[in-house]
Amino acid sequence: MVERILELFPVAIHDMNSEKKNIILLAVENRQTSVYALLLKREILKDSIFHVVDHEGNSALHLAAKLNDRHPWRIPGAALQMQWEIKWYEYVKNSMPMHFFVRYNNNSKTAREIFTKSHADLVEKGGEWLNDTSNSCSVVAALIATVAFATSATVPGGVKEGLGVPTLENQPAFNVFSIASLIALCFSVTAVVMFLAILTSRHQEKDFGSDLPKKLLFGLSSLFISIAAILVSFCAGHFFVLKDELKYYAFPIYAVTCLPVTFFAVMQFPLYLDLIWATFKKVPQRSYAAVS
Numbered sequence: 001m002v003e004r005i006l007e008l009f010p011v012a013i014h015d016m017n018s019e020k021k022n023i024i025l026l027a028v029e030n031r032q033t034s035v036y037a038l039l040l041k042r043e044i045l046k047d048s049i050f051h052v053v054d055h056e057g058n059s060a061l062h063l064a065a066k067l068n069d070r071h072p073w074r075i076p077g078a079a080l081q082m083q084w085e086i087k088w089y090e091y092v093k094n095s096m097p098m099h100f101f102v103r104y105n106n107n108s109k110t111a112r113e114i115f116t117k118s119h120a121d122l123v124e125k126g127g128e129w130l131n132d133t134s135n136s137c138s139v140v141a142a143l144i145a146t147v148a149f150a151t152s153a154t155v156p157g158g159v160k161e162g163l164g165v166p167t168l169e170n171q172p173a174f175n176v177f178s179i180a181s182l183i184a185l186c187f188s189v190t191a192v193v194m195f196l197a198i199l200t201s202r203h204q205e206k207d208f209g210s211d212l213p214k215k216l217l218f219g220l221s222s223l224f225i226s227i228a229a230i231l232v233s234f235c236a237g238h239f240f241v242l243k244d245e246l247k248y249y250a251f252p253i254y255a256v257t258c259l260p261v262t263f264f265a266v267m268q269f270p271l272y273l274d275l276i277w278a279t280f281k282k283v284p285q286r287s288y289a290a291v292s
Helices: 002-008 010-014 023-029 033-041 046-050 060-065 078-095 111-118 120-152 172-199 211-241 244-280
Strands: none
Touching: 002 010, 002 033, 010 046, 023 033, 023 046, 023 060, 033 078, 060 078, 060 111, 078 111, 078 120, 078 211, 078 244, 111 120, 120 172, 120 211, 120 244, 172 211, 211 244
C-alpha cells in the first residue's frame, strides 16, 4: 500500500505529522521494517528525508533506539525481543552514513544513551528468562550426563576372561549401544557447560545481540542430540536381555518408555526454531506485514 501511494503521490514522502515526523521517522519508530527497506531502495533524495528530525530533535537512529510498549517483533521471550531490538538499531545505524543522523537530540542525548536507558527493563527480563530456561534445561542435561556416564562405562555382557574383549563385540546392537552412549555423554556435558555459561553470564546489553542466544542455541542443540542418543542407547542395551521371541514385542514398550523425555523435547522444540530464526535472520520482522 505504501509503495502504491508513493507511486501515485510522490510528494507524500515529504509529509509530516503534528510531531514533525515524516515517513522515515514513523517507519523506524513503529518498527516497520518492510517500509524502511522499501524507502532505502527507492531513488529518492535521501538527504531530504533521512536527515529529518522530529520536534524533539530525534533522528531516525534516536527513534530506533527507543523501545515501544507494543513489542511488535514476531518472536517470543524477552531475550529474543532484546536481540531483535539490537538488530533493528544496528540495521538502521548501518543503513545510511552516520552524517545522515544528528548525534544529539534537544535533550542532549545520543541514540546509544537512549537505547541503554529505554531497554534496561527488557535486559533484566531477558536475563531472568534466559536463567529460567537454562535452569530447567541444565537439570535435564545433568541427568542425561549422569546416566550416559554410567552406561558408557558399562560393558553389556561383560568381557571375555583373560582377553578383556567384550563378549558381545560382534553384535550390531553392541556397537549401537557403545556409540550412542558416548554421543549422549559428550553432548549432555556440552549442554551443561553451555547452560552454566548462560547462568554465570553478566547479562549485559551487548551480550543479547549474539553471544547469549548462540549459547542457548548450542546448548539446546546439544541437549536434543543427547536426548536422542540416550534413548537409542537404552533401547540397544535393553535389547540384549530379551529372548529372541520377545525382541520384536519390545518396540512398543520402548516407544512408551521414551514418551516423557520426548514430550520435553517437543515442548522445547518451538523455542529452538525461534532461536534459529532470530539468530540467523539479519532484519527483524514485525508481528504483521507492513507492506502488501
